[in-house]
Amino acid sequence: MAEGTTAGTVRLRIDGPVAELGLDAGRLNLVTRALLRDLGAAVTALAADPAIRCLILHGGPAAFCAGSDIREFSALGANASEDKILFEDHVLRQVAALPFPTIAAIDGPALGGGFELALACDLRVLAESAKVGLPESRLGGLAASGAVRLARLVGPARAKEILFTGMILDCDSALAWGLVNRVAAGSALQAARELAAEIAQRGPLSNRLAKTLVDAALDLPVDAALSRGNAAQQKIFDGEDLREGAAAFFAKRAPVFGPGARD
Template sequence: MEFETLELKKEGHLAWIILNRPERLNSINGKLLEELQRALTELEADRKVKVLLITGKGKAFCAGADITQFTELNPTEAWKFAKMGREVMTRIENLMKPVIAVINGYALGGGLELALACDIRIASEEAQLGLPEINLGIFPGFGGTQRLTKLVGKGRAVEIMMTGDRIGAKDAEKMGLVNRVVPGSALQEEATKLAEKIAKKSAVALALIKEVVNRGVDAPLQSGLAMESIGWGVAFSTEDKQEGVKAFLEKREPNFKDR
């Protein structure tokens, strides 16, 4: 499958989506959103791929939406663009595979919203994050108002969105916006190590974790706990559960078959 705005690479059980508009700091336009959807469809169907990593080519992860197109959008077209972006982010969030954002530089506006839709965020020390849409007289439209608030809390989220300030990687780590920060020279290696570690687990259990966490975060506690128990019961029906328990008792590494 050929792409114009991104690269898709598969390495064993891992797959990389590399945003490839470095001359525009990997900014998001309609074509990029459409190609992200196509790439996600391919990866979701590929049983060999167990973990997806998303990063950007050049010095940016993604600097947000391509503002050059904003002068041409009327309100209806802007609504459709936001809807398309929201659908892509939701697709990433609900993908039945772990997704890691590998933040190699600027993650601003829609770029940060892309990272927020991922399950885990690992950033380089040079990375800068933020939602600067307020400086254009607008606000985040790809899910940032909701996902950022759930991740860092209302007070911090509102301040980030209302000031439009950039956040350094270390400060982002302190507030829980990113999981970990590593030197830029080690970013790809560390992200790959993390992905490979996760890829050794049962794909069924990984998918169940995502489903229970994503559905439970907006549910009352008792409803979330009920979903957890049901998911736990489903896990007990899998061959991987049998293999995992057997391997533990035999003091060896499990050989999961993802079923």
């Protein structure tokens, strides 16, 4: 997928080291196989680009992503795993596994599968007027990957309340409960661009390794995670970024870091 192009249901824009993927699947950006296929292909291409230091995933003012197309449910039944569940999980894992920081810019509702997509990103910026939630229990459904990622994000008690009640949270509640990192008075996309620009100025290898270590802290026993931290720290001292940062510090100038992957 080339820069500045639309491939089916997603749009790609690259501004220096920051990539933007815009969902373009209709007014509500419903989660369909076509959207998942296009998103997965775009994410695969971006993951291989060492120059990318941050990704912004966004929708539109009408909806970041309003979730799955309920009209598809009746036809799934016993084939749901092969026709939807496993494929959707695969794409969400691809988003979560991207080697650089990711931000979901939420200017419109992010509900159900749409909020699961936002939860697969590292950070979330929410517009004041937007709402988020996992309301599947209202229909007798379940946000499976959302339950796991939400619990890791906000803890079991709050995650259970959100899932059990199917509550939809406004910006104040979402921020207070830790579902989002920032609330934007205006455009969430613009606020996400400002945050991404700040992230892109920092050491790219440092940020990539920091992401792996935070994830390891949740996945591994503490000794194993600390051992990975030691190995990551050695990569920092072996690389060029730290030398450039130290030289810039003494020269009283901004550091100029190279490509994102320098290990």
